[in-house]
Amino acid sequence: MTQIAGDSRATANGPPLTIRARFFALYREAAGQDEAQVPVPAGSTVRELWQHLLAAHPGLERAGAATAYTAYAVNGTWAKSDRVLQDGDEVAFLPPVSGG
């Protein structure tokens, strides 16, 4: 687990939230870590967290993560990109699946 730089807006709207971000497969390798504790501003959405992570990890962009169809799960359940985050949420970023 790695602490990574927080979103620069983190102090604008009160105390920041701490989110546990999880990466899988291609994204895990591109980010160089399988999870990270990320401070984000209160009221942030899944999409905003993802944009922040893409900027923080150039490897994700090089791997095509910015344009790929990425699915999201919050606390183990599928979530939409406009989902508003709560402190302590676990957010998983899932590349297109290829099981079977």
Place this chain on the structure above:
Amino acid sequence: MSEQVAPAAAPPALGPFEVTAAVLSVDQLVAEVATPAAGAVVTFAGLVRDHHQGRRVVALEYEAYPELAARELQALSAAVAAKYALQGIGIRHRTGRLAIGEISVVIAVAAPHRAAAFAACAEALDLLKATVPVWKKEWYADGSSWLGQAAG
């Protein structure tokens, strides 16, 4: 008046649904889904193949989001079981690095008759490939790549 055996109205037996690093067994899953009322059990076993799109593959590596994957296997199976009036369905998916010929996924469905069992097994696999958070990485003699559209 002769005694008649009432058709079983019991709900389908769902499971097991697992994502596991353990070696998979078709026979074991058949035994787990079969019921006395099932006249047909259809199975699918996915094997690690030694080539893909003209390239020689030496191994496959599977990774999953285990908590969500197990729940998705259960959800797709419940839908398929209801649609085809199954008596049982179970799915296991392997993770980790697999050699050529090893089983990566096994599905078993039990139904009173074969037509429903064949159709349900095929549909379960299609849904698995489209929805379950599992990823495969192909290993070649000289490199590797994750499959899925982002890998291109």
